[in-house]
Amino acid sequence: RPGPPPAELDVLVVGAGFAGLYALHRLRELGHRVHAVEAAGDVGGVWYWNRYPGARCDIESVDYCYSFSPELVREWDWTERYPSQPEILRYIDHVADRFGLREAITFGTRVTALSFDEDADAWTAETEHGDRVTARHVIMATGQLSVAKPPEIDGIADFAGECHHTGDWPHDGVDLDGRRVGVIGTGSSGVQVIPRIAERAGHLTVFQRTPHFVVPAMNRPLDQEYAAELKTRFEEYREQARNHPGGTHRVRRPDSAVQADPRELRERFEEYWRRGGPDIQAAYRDLTTDLAANEKAAEFVRSKIRELVRDPEVAERLTPRGYPFGSKRLVLEIGYYDTFNRDNVRLVDTRTAPIERIEAGGVRTGGERPELHELDVLVFATGFDALTGALLKIDIRGRGGISLREKWAAGPRTYLGLSTHGFPNLFFMAGPGSPSVISNVLVSIEQHVEWVTDHLEYLRKNGLRRSEAVLEKEDAWVDHVNEVAGATLYPLGNSWYLGANVPGKPRVFMPYVGGVGRYRQICADVAARHYDGFETR
C-alpha cells in the first residue's frame, strides 16, 4: 500500500475517476492543498472495475472526453465510434500521467467515515486503514454507478463454480472457453457481455427478468478525417453540447409521431436504426413526453426483434412491453439479438420461470417446468446501487452529528445536486438532483468541477470558511426536480433512475431531467448572485 494521505488539506477529493481527476487537477492549479483518496488500485473509476468482455461506453468517443485542455484534445486520437473499456482506461491513464496526478492520489484506500467539526469548520475523514485526514472541504467524486449490486437470491454462497459481477470483474479475466455460463440481467452490461460470452462458452443461459428496449450501436472505426476536422473546432463543438438539453448534439425533430403518416414513420425509424445509437429517441418531438407517440417507437423496436430473432417464441420473450420506450435507459447492442439465433444460447424468462435459488450446481428455476440450470460460471449483470449507493456507504455526519443516511432515508435531497443542507463544505460530483447521469456525463462532470472549484475560490478570496445549502432552497430544488420529471415518461420505467432495482430503496426519481443547458444557466445565476442559496460565513 502506498503512503497514507496527508493529515491536513484544504480539499479532500474522494475518488479518482473522471470527476475526481479533474477536480484534483483544477484545485492543484489554483494552489489549494488538495489530495485524492481512491479505493481502487489505480485511476479510472467505473472503467477500472467494469472489465467484462464487451464493456463499452454508450456515448460516442468524441464526446466522452475532457474539454478543459486544448492540448489534450489535440493529442488524443480515439479509434472507434463508441470507445471500449480498455481504450477509455488508456485515455484516463494518459490524463493522469500528462498532468502528473498520481502523486496526489492515495490508491487502495477506502474512505469509511466523514464528520464535520463545527468549531474548526472542517471535515475529518477516516479510511479503512485507520488514516485520519482533516480538510476544510470535501469533494465526493464517488461515482453514480460504482456500487455493484448483486441480486438478492438465496444460496449464492453455495454455488460451487465461479461467480462474478460485471461491475467488479477480475483483472486477470475469467476462463469462459467451452464452459457452461449463466448471465443474470439484461440491461446495458448484460446486453454487452452476453454476445461476447456466447462466442466463447460451451453453453450460455441468459436469465432475463425484464426485456429492455435494445437498439443497434452500429459501432465502427472512427472516421479519422471527421475526428481531425472536429479537433479544429472542438471548443465550439463542446460549447454547443454544454448548452444542449442532454449535453450532446442530438437534434430533436420538430414533428409529432402521433400525426405522422405510417409509412414515413417507419422509414424514419428505419433510418435511425441504420445509423445506430440512442438518437432514435429524438426522431419525433413527442417520444419522451407522449405515451401514444412513445408507443409508435416501441412498436417499431418490437417489429425489429421479430425480424432479427429467428425463433418467434424467443423473439416474443425478448420483446419489451408494459413500460415506455426510453424510460429505462436505452440499451445499445453489438450482435445481441443475433446471439439468440445461436445453438449454444438459451433464454430463460424469469417472469414465468422464477429463479428460486442458487445451488452448488447452478441456478434452480420454478414455474410450470422446474429445472436446475447447471453452470460452471455465473455472471451477475444486475446493475448498481445508483447515485446514492457510494455516498451512503460512507458514514457521513454533518452539523450536530446528523447522518446523511438518516437525512436521505426517504430519498436524496440536494440543492442543485451539488450539496445538501446540514453538511457544509461537502460537494457532490454527479450527485442525485443533477442532470449528469441522464446527460453526456463528461459535460456534466466538467460543469460540476468548474462550478465547485469557482465556489471554493470565491470562499477563499472572501475569507469565508463555511458554505452550506439553505434548507428552503434545497426543498424548492427537490420540488423542481420532481416537477420536470413528472412532465416526462421517465418515472414510468422501473429503472435505477428511481432506485427500483434495489429492494427497499426509496422510489424517488433522482436525476434532473430539466436539461443540461438549463441547469448550467441556473448554476451560473446562483454564482452570479453571490452563491444565492448558500449560507456562507
Ligand code: NA7
Ligand atoms: P441495469 O440497467 O440496472 O440492469 C440490471 C439488469 O439486471 C436488469 O435487466 C434487471 O432486471 C436485472 N436484474 C437485477 N436484479 C435481478 C434479479 N434479482 N433477477 C433477475 N434479474 C435481475 O444495470 P447495467 O449494469 O446493465 O447498466 C447500468 C447503467 O450502466 C446503464 O444504464 C448505463 O448507463 C451504464 P429488471 O430490469 O430490474 O427487471
